[in-house]
Amino acid sequence: MIEEYPMGKVAREDMLFEFKCVVAAPVVRYMQNTLGEERARSIVTSTSMNWDYLTNPNNWISFDYFCRLLKSMVAETGDPMSPFIASKTCTDPKAYKAIGLVITKLGTPATLYRLVTQFNYLWDKVCKWRMLEHKQNSCKVEVIYKNHKQDLNNCLVIQGCLAASPTFFGLPPAEVSHTECATEAGSSCIYDITWASKPARINSLIGLVAGVVFGLIIVAILWPAGPASWIILFLCALTGQFAGRLLDYKEELARQYGHTEAQLETILETNTAIEKLNQELQLMVEERTEELTKANERLKRALIEQKKSEEHAIKAERQAAIGVLAAGMAHEINNPVNAIRLSIQTLLKKTDKDSKSLVLLENAEKATVRCARIINDLLTFARNNERISAVDLKEVLQKSVNVFRAEQQNSIEINLDIEKDLPVVNVDSGQMQQAFINLMMNAGDAMQGKGNIDISYRREGDNIHIDHKDTGPGISEELQARIFDPFFSTKRDGSSKGLGLAITAELVHRNGGHIKVSSSPDAGACFTLTFPITSTNTDNTDFYEKNTNGVLNEREIRN
Incomplete structure (x- = not known):
């Protein structure tokens, strides 16, 4: 028992939409009849094809x-003419299934050849057939190969099919000759086909008429003979009537046959039109789907x-409003704070060192210094008057x-880890100093005056990175969305106004850098500031949005 070739291993290039398997049906049938079922299956398996797939005409x-x-x-049979012989089995309707049954109803070889050239594309996508000449008992057919080189065995198959076509109608095979062959040169094969006409039935009709005439003569001669002559006359008349009825039947059959042939041709043409419309509709659907997909993508991008x-507009408006408010508040508060500070300094000069009031006055002076720094932060946040220059950030950090x-x-220990020979960056040194102090103040508040701050300063590629790590309680994920919001604070006792980190982020942005935070509960927080070495004093809004929005969604800065 021959093991069939697995369908899953059949090469995709062997299943291209070029020939319908109905074309191979006569070849398979010939191998079965000549070599036997087992050897036929063996040949198909040796060609890496599944038997069930090949024998399905669809x-x-x-x-x-x-x-x-x-x-x-050819190699298995040893007969180089086997393709020609095999193709002659196309005259057996079983070889072509339903198509063979349709062909047997087409009527004449002339009609068959004409329809084959018109509708061959239904089962053959490789060749283009053209009828060059068409006569009653002969025709000339051209088979054109645009993208394939004609094969000798395939040429023999075509010749065998053309020669066998008249045998559908009980006629002898046609004579097929080559006037041009694509296997030798050119891109087309031209075949001259000649066949015999259907035998006429005029002789049988003449015989019937002759029989009637002969009967009349006999009746005329035998009339005097009596009743026998009447019987003979009746038989002759009956014979004539039967002959006439045969003629009527023949004419009716001819009319019905012509009508059926016309209907068949109309059906084939309609099928062609439907197939073309389906292809056009499919193309229109694909084009429209592609247009809708592109339009949908454009709409999504536009909405984003x-x-x-x-x-951005809302954020800019909010920042502008906050800036105006902060500037107004700072100017209004600054003068009273300065007056209080000067008064305290005067009292300090007049107070004895041993006085109990000295400590209170010193604490009050520190509080005014803190107020002055907060006011300065507000003014810095409200205005944008950087003094950009080449700055060594190591000195600013120190x-x-x-x-x-x-x-x-307090008991906070600060450790600096700075690489040697680092390049300068273009920033405002005053604003950077304020940003660094704000980070340290934020860490000090988080650690409640006890802990470590590790600051590292390094170069990576064209950027300078500053990592500010503390040993505080870390940051939860609940407050991520409000990282750089002004006046936002996690402290509920009112000891912080929520400006330190917002101002820090703004200052870093103004100087062409960006800030991000990494943190986890009970593991402290790490603020990373990045500045381009070649940074200039330009509008870095896009750069800031690109590099901080992601941080806002992933990190939290505590204040």
Whole structure:
């Protein structure tokens, strides 16, 4: 028992939409009749094709595979004319299933050849057939190959089919001759086909008429003979009537046959039109679907851009309003604070060092210094008057640490880890010092005056990175959306006004950098500031939005 070739292993290039498997049906039938079922299956398996797939007339195979099948059949049979002989089985309706039954009803070889050239594309997508000449008992057919090279075995198959066509109607095979062959040169084969006409039935009719006339003569001669002559006359008349009825039947059959042939041709033409309309409709649906998909994508992008623009506009308006409010408040508060500070400083000069009031006055002076710094933060947040220059951030960091230590009497240890020979960056040194101090103040508040702050300063590519780590309680994920919002604070006792980190982010942005935060509960927080080494004093709004929006959605800065 021959094991069939698995369908899943059949090459995709062997199943191209070029030949319908009905074309291979005569070849398969010939191999079955000549070589037997088992050897026929073996040949098909050797060509890497599944038997059930090949014998299904509704499936498709490629031109190259069909030629390979013919070559295997020739090698197995040892007969180079086997493709020609095999194709003659196309006259058996069983070889073509329903198509064969339709062909037997077409009427004449002339009609058959004409319809084959018109509708061959239904089962053959490789060749284009043209009727060059069409006569009563002969025709000339051209088969054109645009994208394939004609194969000798395939040419023999075509000749066999053309020669066998008249045998559908009980006629001898047609004579087929080549006037041009694509296997030798050119891109087309031209076949001259000649066939015999259907035998006429005029002789039988003449015989009937002759029989009637002969009967009349006999009646005339035998009339005197009596009743026998009447019987003979009746039989002759009956014979004539029967002959006339035969003629009527023949004419009726001819009319019915012509009507059926016309209907068949109309059906084939209608099928062609429907197939063309289906293809056009499918193309229109695909084009429309593609247009709708593109339009939908454009609409989505437009909505996203509109949403971003609205968010930027709202944020800009809010920042502007806050800036105006902050500037007004700072100017109104600054003068009274300065007056209080001067008064305290005067009292300090007049107070004895041993006085109990000295400590209270010193604490009051520190409070006024803190108020002055908050006012300065508000003014910095409200205005945008940077003094950009080439700055060594190592020096700015060291000054910021010194200021923080002078202002904060606590147990916070600050460790600096700075690489040597780092390049300068273009920033406002005053604004950067304020940003660094704000980060340290934020960490000090979070650690409640006890802990470590580790600051590292390094270069990565074209950027300078500053990592500010603390050992505080870390940051939860509940407050991520409000990281840089002004006046936002996690402290409920009112000890913080929520400006430190908002101002820090604004200052970093103004100087061409961006800030991000990484944190987890009970593991402290790390603020990373990044500045381009080649940064200039330009509008960095797009850069800031690109590099901070993601942080706002992932991190939380505590204040």
